[in-house]
Amino acid sequence: MVILYTLLLFALLCTALNAQMVETIISHPELRDGLHVDAQGNIYTSSGGFAGFEVGKYDIQEQTFEPNFATGFFGPVDVDQYRDSLLIVTNYDNNTVSSHNLNTGQNTIIADGLDGPSGIAIDAQENIFVASWGNAPNYAGQEIHRIHPNGTVTDYINSPLLYRPQAMTFGLDGALVVNSNGTLYRVNAADSTLQYWINLGENTGHMVFRQADSCIYATAGNRILKITPDGDFSVFAGSSEGYQDGSLEDAHFRGLLGIHFSPGEDTLYVCDSGYGGAMGRLRRITMNMPVSTQQIDDEKDILIFPNPARQHFSIVTNDNRSSSLEIIDQLGRVVYVKNDFEHRIEIDSSLLPDGLYTIRINHPAGLLTKMLTIQQ
Numbered sequence: 001m002v003i004l005y006t007l008l009l010f011a012l013l014c015t016a017l018n019a020q021m022v023e024t025i026i027s028h029p030e031l032r033d034g035l036h037v038d039a040q041g042n043i044y045t046s047s048g049g050f051a052g053f054e055v056g057k058y059d060i061q062e063q064t065f066e067p068n069f070a071t072g073f074f075g076p077v078d079v080d081q082y083r084d085s086l087l088i089v090t091n092y093d094n095n096t097v098s099s100h101n102l103n104t105g106q107n108t109i110i111a112d113g114l115d116g117p118s119g120i121a122i123d124a125q126e127n128i129f130v131a132s133w134g135n136a137p138n139y140a141g142q143e144i145h146r147i148h149p150n151g152t153v154t155d156y157i158n159s160p161l162l163y164r165p166q167a168m169t170f171g172l173d174g175a176l177v178v179n180s181n182g183t184l185y186r187v188n189a190a191d192s193t194l195q196y197w198i199n200l201g202e203n204t205g206h207m208v209f210r211q212a213d214s215c216i217y218a219t220a221g222n223r224i225l226k227i228t229p230d231g232d233f234s235v236f237a238g239s240s241e242g243y244q245d246g247s248l249e250d251a252h253f254r255g256l257l258g259i260h261f262s263p264g265e266d267t268l269y270v271c272d273s274g275y276g277g278a279m280g281r282l283r284r285i286t287m288n289m290p291v292s293t294q295q296i297d298d299e300k301d302i303l304i305f306p307n308p309a310r311q312h313f314s315i316v317t318n319d320n321r322s323s324s325l326e327i328i329d330q331l332g333r334v335v336y337v338k339n340d341f342e343h344r345i346e347i348d349s350s351l352l353p354d355g356l357y358t359i360r361i362n363h364p365a366g367l368l369t370k371m372l373t374i375q376q
Helices: 001-019
Strands: 021-028 035-037 044-045 054-058 064-071 078-084 088-091 095-100 107-111 118-122 129-133 143-147 153-158 168-170 175-181 181-188 193-199 205-212 215-219 223-229 233-240 258-260 267-272 280-286 302-305 312-317 322-328 333-344 344-348 355-363 366-374
Touching: 021 054, 035 078, 035 107, 035 181, 035 267, 044 078, 044 258, 088 118, 095 118, 095 366, 107 118, 107 143, 118 168, 143 355, 168 205, 205 258, 215 258, 215 267, 223 258, 302 366, 312 355
Parallel strands: 078 118
Antiparallel strands: 021 280, 035 044, 044 054, 054 064, 078 088, 088 095, 095 107, 118 129, 129 143, 143 153, 168 175, 175 181, 181 193, 205 215, 215 223, 223 233, 258 267, 267 280, 302 312, 312 344, 322 333, 322 355, 355 366
8 A cells, every 4th residue: 555655646747747738937017928938048038019118027047027128229129149149129119120239239120111021941051031910000910021141121022922921930941931810821931922831710929940850830819839840730738718827728918929939948938918908928937848758868879978068078978880960050940960970070169159059860769859058
């Protein structure tokens, strides 16, 4: 009887430890729209269109929120990071896109004349893509603009298939995925055409790609959706409108918008806007990390050293069969690819900025994701 009780207690403890819970970090009226997590885990938030002027910052170490970290914006909807030192902010209210220099505090207009700019996505070549949700009087945007690394702004897509596009991210194969009123399209990079992918049946706020499980996570009203590479989707968390922390099934949200992962992808952050003037909330979910169906001993099958790395690092496998790898930065961009290597490879990391990177390795023993810190 004692043994049975002990086993039951152990099982309950394991279940509790693996439970994914939704919890509120902070509540503030300026938490209204997009968010971005930097390489150190700090969270940048936007105060939203029609009223806001600020970008906030939640310091992950100090656990403090500065709602007016950066000011001088006009209805900031989305916020992203570019070349480490710049925040990119869409100004919905005055149809521009700004950069904010984190070192000097200076704001600079980098695109204007848009139609209610909203969502941002940045590719591996440092092109910035901006979706136009549409401004007064029609509120019916159908464009995506491209800001090139040299600062040139061009029309990327102008299509009647798009209606109030906002949420954008890059999927597993690197293709840009854009939401149009609940329909997701994939962009053919060769000719900038839209290819129908799936219909979610409801509009989404923002989307983010997770390397660890190759899935896209999207906010949709009062729910968070999980979308697989095959286009299957399900409710990851949330149900009816409300406010309640707890398990994924029991949690309630009200007006989900911004969404982003922590550097190690073990925590999901969302902006629960509360809709129209209500108190916004920054909420987090501790993620279960995927485990390969084949047993991989991290310390035996694959070694990555030194970690943290400076000018270079090595990857060593336990056999001579061919492996392949990708290195992904915190913006989800693939910055290095090696399709075939045997046993050992040394990688020059001197040109990679400081930060946390995902090493995704296709090894004969299975698929493995490991984290690497670069500190020059």
